[in-house]
Amino acid sequence: MKALVSILIPAFNAERWIAQTLRSAIEQTWESKEIIVVDDGSVDETVAIARQFESDLVQVVRQSNQGAAAARNKAFSLCRGDYVQWLDADDLLAPDKIEKQMEALGGAESRRILLSSEWGRFIYRSERAKFVPTALWRDLSPAEWLVRRMGQNLYMQTATWLVSRALSEAAGPWDTGLLSDDDQEYFCRVLLASDGVRFVPGARVYYRASGYGSLSYIGTSEKKRQAHWRSIQLHIEYLRSLEDSERARAACVKFVRDRMAVFYPEQMDIFRQAEELCSRLGGRLAAPRLPWKYAWIRPLFGWRLARHAQWSLPKLRWSLIRLCDQAFYCLDGSRCAADRATRKSVLPAAAQATMAAGDRSETAHR
Numbered sequence: 001m002k003a004l005v006s007i008l009i010p011a012f013n014a015e016r017w018i019a020q021t022l023r024s025a026i027e028q029t030w031e032s033k034e035i036i037v038v039d040d041g042s043v044d045e046t047v048a049i050a051r052q053f054e055s056d057l058v059q060v061v062r063q064s065n066q067g068a069a070a071a072r073n074k075a076f077s078l079c080r081g082d083y084v085q086w087l088d089a090d091d092l093l094a095p096d097k098i099e100k101q102m103e104a105l106g107g108a109e110s111r112r113i114l115l116s117s118e119w120g121r122f123i124y125r126s127e128r129a130k131f132v133p134t135a136l137w138r139d140l141s142p143a144e145w146l147v148r149r150m151g152q153n154l155y156m157q158t159a160t161w162l163v164s165r166a167l168s169e170a171a172g173p174w175d176t177g178l179l180s181d182d183d184q185e186y187f188c189r190v191l192l193a194s195d196g197v198r199f200v201p202g203a204r205v206y207y208r209a210s211g212y213g214s215l216s217y218i219g220t221s222e223k224k225r226q227a228h229w230r231s232i233q234l235h236i237e238y239l240r241s242l243e244d245s246e247r248a249r250a251a252c253v254k255f256v257r258d259r260m261a262v263f264y265p266e267q268m269d270i271f272r273q274a275e276e277l278c279s280r281l282g283g284r285l286a287a288p289r290l291p292w293k294y295a296w297i298r299p300l301f302g303w304r305l306a307r308h309a310q311w312s313l314p315k316l317r318w319s320l321i322r323l324c325d326q327a328f329y330c331l332d333g334s335r336c337a338a339d340r341a342t343r344k345s346v347l348p349a350a351a352q353a354t355m356a357a358g359d360r361s362e363t364a365h366r
Contacts, residue, residue, distance in 0.1 A: 002032040005098055005162070006081030009037045010071035014089035015045040017208065021089050022053045024206075030098040033057070037089075038075045041065030046089070069174035069182045076168065084163045091159050092126055094204035101162045104200045112195040115162040117203035123322055124329035126206045138199050142191040143242040150235060151251030153258045158183045159205040167193050180224040181231035188238045225263055229270050232259060236277070246282075253283030261288045265307075 035058045101115040120129030170193035278285040297306040
């Protein structure tokens with residue numbers, strides 16, 4: 001009998017994309033699956049759209065708004081699967097993603113093997129996703145994986161992983177106190193409990209880039225900065241628990257350096273703690289430098305204006321890129337029509353005229 005895979009989808013105000021995400025889950029060629037959507041107090045039509053897909057295969061539940069980590073914990077508490085596939089409510093899985101990973105395991109493999117896959121970033125048009133291999137796209141031991149991630153400033157998208165129930169239970173729940181980087185911290189714990197990572201070429205995830213509106217975007221939020229600093233410290237603890245070598249400590253120092261622009265100069269208390277941490281690790285932390293594109297602003301107008309430009313100008317550039325991609329997406333009238341039809345089918349008739357007018361003038365907003 002084939003192992004049951006639970007596809008777990010936390011959702012919050014995802015009405016625009018939840019139908020596409022659910023279709024990609026339902027269309028998985030691995031037949032032994034269940035799909036659980038946990039809506040985290042959405043105030044749009046996410047739940048109504050998701051419930052159009054309810055069946056013996058798809059379960060939709062609601063909870064009051066508690067955050068993504070809490071929604072993931074709720075989903076896991078409800079699932080029965082031997083393996084867990086995490087999937088955010090705007091991302092997509094290639095139809096054979098899970099099947100390729102399960103086949104890579106073989107019949108008698110350890111439940112402590114952690115499976116990963118390829119991932120590509122897109123905005124509206126998934127066919128334009130770019131799959132760019134990194135040093136994490138291969139079979140690795142837990143320590144080697146963390147050394148590469150932290151030392152080379154790399155990232156593995158949440159949906160790439162396929163995790164056995166044994167590993168999920170060993171790792172423990174998602175940390176609801178981490179408002180930023182909770183996914184990377186969680187999978188560090190999964191890694192620690194594993195026998196290593198098996199990378200499966202050809203298994204693919206399509207990661208929708210939401211830019212400055214994403215949960216992971218820190219910006220000027222002090223709470224997110226505090227959470228990010230805590231995640232940095234936990235990463236270092238996790239790696240050193242596996243390997244406390246010179247190369248591991250060097251990777252930890254590099255990891256801290258790469259993230260200091262988030263804190264400096266607004267939160268000098270964290271920067272001073274980071275200086276002390278790097279010193280204990282045998283390294284040195286200097287004040288982060290502004291990129292050359294913004295450095296010239298500092299001597300003329302001061303650090304704060306230079307930092308403001310560093311935050312705001314990329315946002316403007318991202319908005320323009322997003323609008324262009326949306327325009328090309330909507331040139332395919334059938335896709336836009338399908339999006340509108342999905343949303344309209346769950347709205348009261350009185351609201352449909354309002355939404356139709358909005359559709360003519362809206363810009364993409366998740």
